[in-house]
Amino acid sequence: MTSKVVFNNVTRRFDLKNEPFLALDRFSLDIMDGEFVTVVGPSGCGKSTALNIAAGLMQPSEGEVLIDGMPVDGPGPERGVIFQQYALFPWLTVRQNVEFGLRIKGEPAARRREIAERFIDLVGLSDFADSLPKTLSGGMKQRCAIARAYAVDPTILLMDEPFGALDALTRVQLQDQLLETWSRERRTVMFITHDVDEAVYLANRVIIMAARPGRLKEIIDVDLPYPRTEEIRLSPEFMEIRNRVWHAVYHQ
Known part of the structure; x- marks a missing residue:
């Protein structure tokens, strides 16, 4: 290794x-x-x-x-960084939060959607993709933060x-x-x-x-x-x- x-x-x-x-x-x-x-x-x-x-x-x-x-x-x-505080954008949905880093990277919309849906599904939030953070439990917010970190493909x-x-x-x-x-x-x-x-x-x-x-x-x-x-x-x-x-x- x-x-x-x-x-x-x-x-x-x-x-x-x-x-x-x-x-x-x-x-x-x-x-x-x-x-x-x-x-x-x-x-x-x-x-x-x-x-x-x-x-x-x-x-x-x-x-x-x-x-x-x-x-x-x-x-x-x-490097993807995840803190104890979820640091989600409260005005963005789960999908939009996960897509945020991809948007900064300049990924086209269709590709952003594809990647975001993959990682939202990976952390078990597919049923809440269009929900705002205020409607999520603490665990769900942290799963969203993890999905967002994974989406930009950190090593x-x-x-x-x-x-x-x-x-x-x-x-x-x-x-x-x-x-x-x-x-x-x-x-x-x-x-x-x-x-x-x-x-x-x-x-x-x-x-x-x-x-x-x-x-x-x-x-x-x-x-x-x-x-x-x-x-x-x-x-x-x-x-x-x-x-x-x-x-x-x-x-x-």
């Missing part, structure tokens, strides 16, 4: 009330092409900062992030607590749907979460960050087969990995 996203000694400082604050300290990580990694760590350990730098929404103070060997110097269409998905605001049942359903979509599309995913069970259930590898300043503490391989199922979630093997991750995160 080849490296898709590479963090090379990434450091990020902020000035808070004229005091320097070190959010990331020489953070290095290789994410392989087609890999699903989750990132966990104590609050304030720099998880979102690392993701924002990879997204091109923030510049490092030192070091660099490489995408396919090229330095990141801003946002790019090869990388950067996801920052995308299911954090959802109820437990909806969260589990969207985890399964995300894995099903990933298994078909095999995009590279960097997924931030505070939920240890979610981190283990989704990932090929769990990246554990140390308490501030943000550093790489440990990488735990998740040697569990896909597709992931409820039986796997309840298995002794799952619980063993989950306990390793829990101990590494919360006993720092």
Whole structure:
């Protein structure tokens, strides 16, 4: 496998009330092409900062992030970013929201419609394609945001607590749907979460960050087969990995 996203000694400082604050300290990580990694760590350990730098929404103070060997110097269409807040345009329907990035890319109307319908169907929103976001549940809004990110054909998905605001049942359903979509599309995913069970259930590898300043503490391989199922979630093997991750995160 080849490296898709590479963090090379990434450091990020902020000035808070004229005091320097070190959010990331020489953070290095290789994410392989087609890999699903989750990132966990104590609050304030720099998880979102690392993701924002990879997204091109923030510049490092030192070091660099490489995408396919090229330095990141801003946002790019090869990276789809999904945040906890859905950030849908409230005046646009589900279909229009999903088509938005395609419109910016200059895709003709017929092609936009074709691509949008494919991904709307993929996330199970075909019956709501003409609905406005205000009529959708939280889970449906997040599925729409995922469809919009997929529609512009990114090779990388950067996801920052995308299911954090959802109820437990909806969260589990969207985890399964995300894995099903990933298994078909095999995009590279960097997924931030505070939920240890979610981190283990989704990932090929769990990246554990140390308490501030943000550093790489440990990488735990998740040697569990896909597709992931409820039986796997309840298995002794799952619980063993989950306990390793829990101990590494919360006993720092």
